[in-house]
Amino acid sequence: MTAVTPPPETLRAPLVVEFPFTRSLGPVQSAFLTGLRERTVLGVRAEGGRVLVPPVEYDPETAAELRELVEVAPTGTVTTWAWNPAPRPGQPLDAPFAWVLVRLDGADTALLHALDAPGPDAVRTGMRVRIRWAAERTGAITDIACFEPYEAGGAPGTREPAPHSGVFDDPVTGIVAPARLDYTYSPGRAQTRYLRALSERRVLGERCPSCDKVYVPPRGACPTCGVATADQVEVGPRGTVTTFCIVNIKARNLDIEVPYVYAHIALDGAGLALHGRIGGIPYDQVRMGLRVEPVWSEDGRYPDHYRPTGEPDADYDTYKELL
Amino acid sequence: MSAPGRDVAIVAFAQSGHRRRTDDLSEVEMVMPVLHEVLRQTGLKTSDIDFTCSGSSDYLAGRAFSFTMTLDGVGAWPPISESHVETDGAWALYEAWVKLLTGEADTALVYSYGKSSPGPVRDVLTRQLDPYYLAPLWPDSVALAALQAQALIDAGATDEAALAAIAARSRADAAANPYAQVTGARPQGDHVVAPLRTGDCPPIGDGAAAVILAAGDRARDLCARPAWVRGMDHRVEAHSLGVRDLTDSPSTRLAAERAGFFERPVDTAELHAPFTSQEVVLTKALGLGDDVRINPSGGALAANPLMAAGLIRLGEAAAGIHRGDSDRALAHATSGPCLQQNLVAVLEGDPRG
Numbered sequence: 001m002t003a004v005t006p007p008p009e010t011l012r013a014p015l016v017v018e019f020p021f022t023r024s025l026g027p028v029q030s031a032f033l034t035g036l037r038e039r040t041v042l043g044v045r046a047e048g049g050r051v052l053v054p055p056v057e058y059d060p061e062t063a064a065e066l067r068e069l070v071e072v073a074p075t076g077t078v079t080t081w082a083w084n085p086a087p088r089p090g091q092p093l094d095a096p097f098a099w100v101l102v103r104l105d106g107a108d109t110a111l112l113h114a115l116d117a118p119g120p121d122a123v124r125t126g127m128r129v130r131i132r133w134a135a136e137r138t139g140a141i142t143d144i145a146c147f148e149p150y151e152a153g154g155a156p157g158t159r160e161p162a163p164h165s166g167v168f169d170d171p172v173t174g175i176v177a178p179a180r181l182d183y184t185y186s187p188g189r190a191q192t193r194y195l196r197a198l199s200e201r202r203v204l205g206e207r208c209p210s211c212d213k214v215y216v217p218p219r220g221a222c223p224t225c226g227v228a229t230a231d232q233v234e235v236g237p238r239g240t241v242t243t244f245c246i247v248n249i250k251a252r253n254l255d256i257e258v259p260y261v262y263a264h265i266a267l268d269g270a271g272l273a274l275h276g277r278i279g280g281i282p283y284d285q286v287r288m289g290l291r292v293e294p295v296w297s298e299d300g301r302y303p304d305h306y307r308p309t310g311e312p313d314a315d316y317d318t319y320k321e322l323l
Numbered sequence: 324m325s326a327p328g329r330d331v332a333i334v335a336f337a338q339s340g341h342r343r344r345t346d347d348l349s350e351v352e353m354v355m356p357v358l359h360e361v362l363r364q365t366g367l368k369t370s371d372i373d374f375t376c377s378g379s380s381d382y383l384a385g386r387a388f389s390f391t392m393t394l395d396g397v398g399a400w401p402p403i404s405e406s407h408v409e410t411d412g413a414w415a416l417y418e419a420w421v422k423l424l425t426g427e428a429d430t431a432l433v434y435s436y437g438k439s440s441p442g443p444v445r446d447v448l449t450r451q452l453d454p455y456y457l458a459p460l461w462p463d464s465v466a467l468a469a470l471q472a473q474a475l476i477d478a479g480a481t482d483e484a485a486l487a488a489i490a491a492r493s494r495a496d497a498a499a500n501p502y503a504q505v506t507g508a509r510p511q512g513d514h515v516v517a518p519l520r521t522g523d524c525p526p527i528g529d530g531a532a533a534v535i536l537a538a539g540d541r542a543r544d545l546c547a548r549p550a551w552v553r554g555m556d557h558r559v560e561a562h563s564l565g566v567r568d569l570t571d572s573p574s575t576r577l578a579a580e581r582a583g584f585f586e587r588p589v590d591t592a593e594l595h596a597p598f599t600s601q602e603v604v605l606t607k608a609l610g611l612g613d614d615v616r617i618n619p620s621g622g623a624l625a626a627n628p629l630m631a632a633g634l635i636r637l638g639e640a641a642a643g644i645h646r647g648d649s650d651r652a653l654a655h656a657t658s659g660p661c662l663q664q665n666l667v668a669v670l671e672g673d674p675r676g
């Protein structure tokens with residue numbers, strides 16, 4: 001059966017990508033972030049004599065390894081700024097604030113952070129600011145809660161940055177940087193048609209107009225011919241196990257007893273096999289050629305697994321091209 | 324670098340109509356028509372392409388290995404010679420150009436795409452930042468560009484009125500570009516992050532682009548007036564904003580020098596400046612005068628499909644040469660915060676008879 005149907009209404013679903021990156025620190029980064037925990041700001045002296053804050057492990061100009069640490073002041077001067085009227089998730093302050101690059105006294109480069117100020121009229125390039133420390137500090141850039149105006153502090157002194165060993169008790173050797181991004185997933189035309197048909201307990205493939213192969217599940221294009229698949233073809237519901245494996249390790253958050261069988265299943269009429277779990281038969285009796293049919297999930301939205309139909313096994317020649 | 328030994332040209336260019344959302348399309352469904360269009364322009368089939376290179380980033384749409392899905396649109400069977408860069412497609416074009424210069428390929432298909440609509444793109448882009456000192460603060464892409472804009476204003480290099488004029492010129496020019504997303508006169512709007520207003524920022528949207536490269540006589544066979552790549556180079560600056568002079572772009576200038584830009588004047592420059600203030604930086608760094616048409620396409624302020632917008636600059640510059648509107652053009656692409664990485668290509672058409 002072949003039919004061309006108009007594109008269906010778009011499906012959408014929330015998609016959260018969330019990951020805690022665990023990162024190790026080099027010796028300079030470790031000293032800097034441990035220093036922040038101790039309310040001490042360290043820089044590193046570059047080959048040309050400049051003091052870089054925040055410090056890096058290699059010279060940005062010469063790539064030389066940098067290890068000469070110095071202590072700079074918690075006060076500094078704004079070198080540029082930008083007023084942020086609508087703070088976004090994860091940013092240092094919840095109320096409107098200024099992003100600032102601050103050259104701390106004793107440093108030759110600037111550090112990015114937030115400045116707590118009542119409004120854009122209270123901020124200007126060249127203004128004097130100081131660090132406001134976070135109440136709880138763990139050895140992270142967020143140990144600086146933000147900067148705050150410090151006009152009373154006067155002009156930067158001429159004090160040379162003091163040499164520092166970089167040695168602290170219980171140094172921080174790594175950070176865990178959590179990240180979360182919220183997306184809205186939309187699957188596109190072909191997969192939307194496929195998912196809508198599944199909810200009606202139909203399996204819909206798409207045929208390549210060039211090579212006639214029927215793709216299940218369809219992705220909208222024939223990867224061999226590089227053209228759009230447009231004709232919908234109902235396949236299955238029965239199919240043949242073309243190959244399988246026995247899973248012996250229980251996956252986290254998956255309520256399936258091991259061992260179980262995960263198989264490639266060529267649905268009748270499909271041009272390639274899809275993946276599915278085999279149930280309703282002891283795991284050690286599953287075989288190539290076994291005829292199976294879908295068992296739908298409780299909500300009827302997708303095949304939960306496949307079970308034997310009781311038909312005689314398929315002849316090898318009928319599925320050997322689909323292996 | 325300049326092109327030694329072998330002449331390589333952009334012989335075809337296509338792009339999608341860029342849209343704020345493309346919920347009705349998967350990535351391959353968005354990319355495929357553009358691939359078919361460059362093949363149609365040249366009469367080539369997939370099997371005629373010696374090398375394929377693409378550019379994209381999984382973070383934009385939050386889909387792991389999305390580039391392997393879009394390869395379905397190429398027809399990559401039997402297995403093709405293929406590569407991918409996790410950045411703007413301009414860098415994929417660079418890789419393909421080098422491949423052709425070596426003589427290992429005579430034709431190349433380069434494409435790139437980005438779907439920014441599924442995610443919060445300003446936040447997504449924070450994940451490309453230094454994970455120790457920057458990313459934990461979630462400084463979004465507009466905030467970083469705004470710091471650069473304020474530095475330019477403080478230096479007397481521009482002001483809000485001059486930035487508004489760049490926005491207005493770009494979107495007025497884009498009215499003649501059927502693929503642009505934002506065109507015509509528009510209000511500058513409120514500050515997104517001051518000093519940048521809505522009008523100073525690029526639109527968020529989805530889109531794709533493709534070009535075909537060919538070497539020597541093959542290029543002449545495929546295109547009436549090939550856009551010869553006379554030189555191309557890319558350079559990177561320090562990642563940390565605090566160690567850079569944000570009002571200048573020495574990496575762009577060096578890449579332009581290495582690409583041969585300063586040897587003869589160009590008539591057109593396609594600059595990848597997603598923010599109005601960044602056009603000021605680039606124009607100054609390259610010393611572009613009033614005799615150079617800047618972004619006749621409308622540039623990234625009219626359509627900024629991430630990972631494709633830089634490749635589109637090369638494609639637009641080439642298409643101007645194909646049409647006979649331009650004889651020698653500069654094309655620029657950027658990546659990273661505040662113009663951290665910059666690529667410059669110099670394109671030329673054959674002298675008119």
